[in-house]
């Protein structure tokens with residue numbers, strides 16, 4: 001351990017409503033660092049400017065780590081150099097009315113951008129006696145020749161919109177949110193263009209890639225003593241490979257994996273079953289909380305069957321206001 005600086009005490013990061021570090025205390029409760037920010041993340045004031053000094057992670061704006069070498073924040077898909085991102089939003093065509101370099105729709109006091117791209121649920125508060133909505137957005141990059149298959153998969157999810165509800169206790173009332181799937185497909189002329197687009201957004205592996213191989217199957221697996229062809233595979237939770245001539249449901253099943261769902265062996269009639277015999281379209285309603293948990297999304301008072309596969313990173317109140325964010 002010669003010539004190495006060891007971290008000798010624990011440090012506790014206390015964040016504001018956007019998880020930006022405001023106060024750091026050491027193991028004895030003494031304030032070690034205090035930070036003030038301008039709205040888009042520039043540090044305005046630091047209590048102890050040499051505090052981090054490369055020995056402890058310098059989590060600052062939105063609890064993202066400040067890269068000491070370039071003075072920028074690593075937002076997975078993109079670097080942010082306050083107050084702007086240094087590269088375009090990978091989904092800039094979707095938000096053509098705003099600058100592709102803008103951070104959080106120019107509303108940094110309300111929104112955060114946890115991965116640097118939209119891969120997230122959105123909460124629309126109930127009003128005028130109507131149900132609220134939780135909209136799950138995701139985008140898949142594919143070639144023209146794979147378009148029919150990926151769109152078939154996306155449609156299976158989009159057609160589930162409004163079929164599942166999330167109930168939240170609000171005082172005496174139960175408020176109901178309809179689950180809406182907004183699964184989008186972006187089609188490219190050929191594999192090179194698709195890959196180029198994918199590489200430009202993948203960041204920490206958070207973009208969704210969809211491709212069909214020339215193989216009839218991706219190997220075999222024995223389930224209940226029966227040898228079965230593997231029709232599809234999802235790698236790293238965001239890259240889908242589907243075998244040539246796979247059944248119709250395969251694309252939808254693999255999209256489910258990218259939304260954070262595992263194979264459910266006990267749900268033999270469901271889309272997320274690992275058995276491919278039937279053309280299945282439904283999921284069980286309690287899988288919705290797995291999708292929301294994976295996206296780090298939770299509503300205060302939610303009664304939905306909670307599973308703890310993932311710790312929620314963001315908590316919303318019933319008005320759709322962000323209440324709390326957590327460091328990964």
Ligand SMILES: [Zn+2]
Nearest residue numbers: 253262263274
């Ligand atoms: Zn599967």
